[in-house]
Amino acid sequence: MTSNIDLEVKSYKLNEDGTLTQIPMEDVHTVFKSVNVLAFYVPTSKRLYIWIGKSTDHYVRQHIPAVEQTIRKEHPEYRILRHFTMEEDNETWDFFSDTKINEEQAKGSISKWKIYQKSIYDEIDSLKTDANNAYKNKDYQKVINLVERIIDLALNIKNFTIIKKQLEFLANTRSSLYKDTTASTGIETVKTLIKQIDEIEDRWQERMPKTKGSELEEEIKTIKSAISRRLEAEDLQQIPEFLEKLTLMGDKSSNQEIKDETNDFVQKTQNEIKKIKYRIQIKSAIERDIREAKERTDNKDFDSAINRLNKAEKLAQDNNLALYIQKVVEQKKLIEQKQKGSSESLLLLEKLEKNIKQYTGEKKYDTALNNCEKAITVAEDIGDNVLTEKYRKLKDELTQLAHEYHKKQEEEQKELLETAKELEEIIEVEKNVLPQMDTYTVDEIIGDLSPNIEEMHNQLNSLFDSHRVEVKNEIKSNNIIRSKSGEVLEISKATQVEETSEQHLSEDSVKQVKFSVNSVLDNPFDELIEEAIIEDIIPYNFEINEIKLNDETPGQTPEEKLTKDGLELKWTLNNIEPKEKVEINYNLRKRVSRTIILSLENQINIIKTHSSLKPLDLDGLYNANLEFANKFKEQLSGVVIEDIVPMLYIYSIKAPEDRPSSEMENKVGSLVKWRLNNIPIDYSSIYRYQLIEIYRFESLKIQVNKLSEEALNALEKGQVNSAYSNYEKVENLLEEYE
Structure with a gap:
């Protein structure tokens, strides 16, 4: 009695190399895909069904006629009375009934596969377009990346025809790399790209299914392809071994035509090897010239480096080595740029050196330091270690000088601000004005200070010529x-x-x-x-x-x-x-500028400050209030004050009514001097100036004169009321400027 196992339907999937892989029947619905060929042996009816997907690749289809023979060979116990072959979508009722395959599951699997397959084909089509555009633009790295992606996708849908065409596309890309590569790509980049292509081709040479025919012919074809690739890449290392194998295979062939073709290929290859060896020697000579040119460039021997490259360029041109011509031209441009940059750098260093000396002498250490830092950068760029070290040492010196200079400035500034703060008790300090006070001993600036007030004032007054506040223009x-x-x-x-x-x-x-x-x-x-x-x-x-x-x-x-x-x-x-x-x-x-000179104990203090003109309601009319207070904690016996009133102003002064005994002296129009005696502690006074612009004053005079003249004319005519009216206008006009 036959066991249940023997009566079960056996299912197989046909592989690219013609072998069969058995599939458990419970999983068979998962392999119903348009790219597969499936075989089903039904022991009960002794029938063999072969199901062929619509998208099955040529490399799989070529093995369909041998499926029955393969099954018989592997399972001689199987008796096959009838053999049925059917395409996808043309399945018979008997097929599903006999094999016990769930028709709905199988067709559902096929439908899902078609959707997936379409998405893959759409992506492949898009990538092909991108790859063709990259090829046109000579972006060969992108071409290689895209081809690898296309091959991976094609493998997912088992389309080896697409893979074969992409490998052919890569072979064309390799040829174009030699012909079309721009100088910017460079020889090393070309070698890297060709190596990537070789690795892809070698990997797929083993994986690609073979077409039917002589195995010896296929092997000869494979070795020829490997030799051609290496000749194109000028990689001679494995070629002698390949030629030896090829010669032996040609001798084994019973086909005289194949023998002759093989011998002819070997002879041509040997001739090409001689040419390649000569080209390698030429390239080596060119590479040596380029290296020597670089060394001479590093030593700043630019003219000699250019001459060396001219020799290399002629050698490359004589031997039609396009990539090496480009490489030499590129190197020449680089050296010419360095030569120009070196000349410009030396000129710049001369300027920087001059600036450093000038600004150091003028104590402008920050600017000298900035030029020195740039000089270090330039010296480093041109590779002059001696100059670099020189400027680094100079930078350290300048940094120290700048530090000391700024420290001194900061101390002076701090002292000035502290003095100004102290003076706020003595005078009114305006915003954006820094009052100053110089302090001297009586001995160093006067000698003996007279106890007589008048003589003391004269002594203090004499100091204005050399110590008055500076009015700059x-x-x-x-x-x-x-x-x-x-x-x-x-x-x-x-x-x-x-x-x-x-x-x-x-x-x-x-x-x-x-x-x-x-x-x-x-x-x-x-x-x-x-x-x-x-x-x-x-x-x-x-x-x-x-x-x-x-x-x-x-x-x-x-x-x-x-x-x-x-x-x-x-x-x-x-x-x-x-x-x-x-x-x-x-x-x-x-502004009104003021100098205050006073004696205090054995010191002479000289205060210098400025007061703004504050506009009044009328055009051209201003006030300036100058305050002075005795906050020195002792009575001041003698003080002289000098106010410098700006030119182009007519002024009047209102002195404080409670001021101590004093005397006012007018000099040269714009100088107003005050002599104060016995100023008590905490006494404070404000001197109020009213100023009118001279142009406004002249205009006012013209108006007054005109009205006065009109009034006189009216009186002469007996027109008293009219004259009175004019005088009243004069009075009103002048009252506005009181």
Whole structure:
């Protein structure tokens, strides 16, 4: 009696190499795919069914006729009375009935596969388009990556025809690499890409199914292909071994045509090897020339390096070595760039060296240090170790000098600010004004101070000539500019403040007293200024009314700092084009400047300060209030004060009524001097100045004269009321300016 196992249906899947893989019947629905060929042996009916998927590859289909023979050979106990072959979608009722296959499951599996297969084909088509475009654009690395992806996808759907065509595409890519590679790709890159292609081809040479035919012919074809690839890559290492095998195979062949073709291929290969060996010698000579040119370039022997490359270029041209021509040309360009860069670097170093010496001598250590740091970078770039070490040592020295200089400046600034804070009890200190006090011993500045008040005042008064507050008529500018190439310049200059009254009229067309000054930076370079720091110092005898940057309201606020010489405004600007000009306009108004000289114990204190003119309701009319208080904790026996009233103003003064005994002295129109005696402790007084612009004053005089003349004319005519009216107008007009 036959066992149940013997009566079970046997199912097989046909492989690319013609072998069969048995599939358990419970899993058979999973292999119903359009790329498979399935065989089913039914022991009960002794029938063999062969099912062929619509998308089965040629490499599988070629083995279908041998399926029955293969089964008989592996299972001689099977008796096959009838053999049925059917294509996908043409299955018979008997097929499903006889094999006990669930038709719904099988067709469901086929349907799912078709959906999956279509998505793979769509992706492959898209990748093929990308690969063709990459090939046209000579992006060979991308071609290789895309082909590998296409092969992986094709393997998923068992389409070896696609894989074969992609391998052929890679072979064409290898040929194009030799012909079309640009100089920018480089020989080493070409070798890397060819190695990748060889690895892919070698890997698939073993995996690709074979077509039917002589195994010897297939092996000969494989070896010929391997030799051709290596000849193209000029890789001669394994070729002699391959030629020996090929010769033996040709001798074994019974086909005379194959023998002759093999012998002819071997002879041509041997001739090509001789040519390749000669080319390798030429390439080696060119590579040697390139190496020597690089060494000479490192030693700054640029002309000799170029001559060496010219020789190499001619050798490459004579032997039609396109890639080596490109490599030599590329190297020549690199050396020429280095030669040009070296010349430019040496010129820049000369400038930097000059700047370092100049700014060190001028104690502009920060700018000297900036140039020194750039010099280090340039020296490193050109590979001059001696210069690099020189500038590094110099940098250390400059860093120390800059540190000491800044430390001293900070100490002086701290002292100035502390003094200004102390003076707030003695005088009114305005914003953006830094009052100063110099202290001397009586011996060093006067000698013997007379006990007589009048003589003491005369002695103190004599100090004004050399110690009065300085009234300046210029601003100082310090510009630090950094060019794109790294050179740093520091430019200092003074610019006169100018009266610009002619350009400013009031609503009633009277000139207004105005002053202005322009701080101008011209880009002196033929290249971009990457950064410019403009430091303008406005003397304290001027206050700033308005600022314009290139005729526009600035979009930034400058940093402000109170210094010994005036209010410093620091601007940071970027990207100033060659020959471009930056102009900062300051609209200014003068201040009243005051010097106070007093004796205290055995000391002489000299206080210097400035007071702003505060506009009143009427055009051209101002007030200036100058305060002085004795906070020295002892009575002051003698004090002299000098006020410098700005020119172009007519002024009147209202002195405090409770002031101690004093005397006022007018000199040269703009100087007002006060002598004060016996000032008690905590006494405080304010001297009030009222100023009218001279142009407004002249206009007022004209109006008064005109009204007075009209009044006199009216009186002569007996028109008393009219005359009175005019005098009343004069009175009203003058009352406004009281």
